[in-house]
Amino acid sequence: MTAQTAMRRTQLYLAPLEGITGYIYRNALEKYFPGADRYFTPFIAPDQNKLLRTKETRDVLPENNHVPELVPQILTNNAQHFIQTAQVLRDMGYEEINLNLGCPSATVVSRRRGSGLLAFPEDLDRLLGEIFDGIDIKVSVKTRIGSEDADEAAALMEIYRKYPLSELIIHPRTQKQLYRGRADQELFGQLLGSFPFPVCYNGDLLTQTDYETFTEKYPQTEYVMLGRGVIADPGLFHRIRTGETTSRKRLREFHDEILAGYREAFGEDRNAMFRMKEIWIYMFRLFPDCEKYAKKLKKAQSLAQYQCAVDAIFEQEMI
Numbered sequence: 001m002t003a004q005t006a007m008r009r010t011q012l013y014l015a016p017l018e019g020i021t022g023y024i025y026r027n028a029l030e031k032y033f034p035g036a037d038r039y040f041t042p043f044i045a046p047d048q049n050k051l052l053r054t055k056e057t058r059d060v061l062p063e064n065n066h067v068p069e070l071v072p073q074i075l076t077n078n079a080q081h082f083i084q085t086a087q088v089l090r091d092m093g094y095e096e097i098n099l100n101l102g103c104p105s106a107t108v109v110s111r112r113r114g115s116g117l118l119a120f121p122e123d124l125d126r127l128l129g130e131i132f133d134g135i136d137i138k139v140s141v142k143t144r145i146g147s148e149d150a151d152e153a154a155a156l157m158e159i160y161r162k163y164p165l166s167e168l169i170i171h172p173r174t175q176k177q178l179y180r181g182r183a184d185q186e187l188f189g190q191l192l193g194s195f196p197f198p199v200c201y202n203g204d205l206l207t208q209t210d211y212e213t214f215t216e217k218y219p220q221t222e223y224v225m226l227g228r229g230v231i232a233d234p235g236l237f238h239r240i241r242t243g244e245t246t247s248r249k250r251l252r253e254f255h256d257e258i259l260a261g262y263r264e265a266f267g268e269d270r271n272a273m274f275r276m277k278e279i280w281i282y283m284f285r286l287f288p289d290c291e292k293y294a295k296k297l298k299k300a301q302s303l304a305q306y307q308c309a310v311d312a313i314f315e316q317e318m319i
């Protein structure tokens with residue numbers, strides 16, 4: 001065995017994207033463009049009234065999911081809500097739960113959840129302490145590097161190191177940055193090797209070249225999570241793994257399967273169409289000359305108008 005083959009290949013994770021990477025999307029991605037090693041659900045947000053809403057239950061039910069490994073994600077700052085929801089998920093057969101400490105949206109942050117908790121390190125420490133005291137299932141964390149400034153990272157990472165995380169996924173931006181600026185790969189590189197548990201890189205690997213440049217620069221990285229790059233170019237994982245290019249025909253089948261899934265799940269075409277438009281915000285990038293039809297697609301008010309725009313887009317050249 002050569003040193004190359006002896007080395008564990010980089011594991012590829014699909015990032016959770018609320019509103020996009022639900023079970024219908026995940027199943028279609030796995031069917032048409034397999035390549036991801038693990039999938040993460042968009043966040044489940046338990047509260048005092050309900051641990052899982054109907055939509056969230058449907059998203060995690062094992063019979064609805066046909067991917068190799070699925071990790072449900074929870075967004076909360078309440079240890080009891082986390083533990084109780086994790087127990088429900090464990091009873092469904094899940095072995096690991098991911099805690100969301102990265103979401104930067106204003107409504108989440110103002111309630112000190114997601115990356116909103118990073119501004120309160122003592123509360124974060126207490127939450128993790130209570131969770132790990134009361135849990136009998138693996139817990140991983142997906143985090144940003146601070147609330148306002150990357151200088152906060154060292155203290156936050158010190159907190160994470162105190163707990164037996166199964167994995168730490170780092171998106172090296174602060175909460176305040178939202179998705180602006182660039183993910184701080186250098187900071188991630190400095191942190192690599194300083195944890196007693198596996199770490200995963202996430203952020204701005206939007207193309208195969210981005211991915212290859214990153215993994216060449218940081219060859220010790222064993223786990224990489226991709227989000228928007230895959231939504232823009234669903235064949236990305238498959239191409240990274242096999243070198244196979246993405247055909248328009250396969251992409252069209254992928255698209256049609258998701259649309260059919262949404263129509264069936266919602267029992268209503270307009271909502272299905274609006275959900276498809278969310279995907280196209282990213283996927284237009286594959287069709288550089290589609291501007292005119294992209295406008296039509298965005299404006300479409302009925303499924304027939306939408307389908308017409310999609311037909312025209314799929315006649316354009318793909319990059």
Ligand SMILES: Cc1cc2nc3c(=O)[nH]c(=O)nc-3n(C[C@H](O)[C@H](O)[C@H](O)COP(=O)(O)O)c2cc1C
Pocket residue numbers: 015016017018019041042043073100102103142171202203204205225226227228229
């Ligand atoms: C529309 C949208 C929805 C997202 N929803 C979630 C979510 O539910 N949970 C989460 O941890 N991150 C969520 N994220 C963040 C992504 O998982 C990921 O961290 C981010 O997009 C950076 O990775 P990328 O540059 O590869 O896209 C979301 C991002 C976007 C753009």
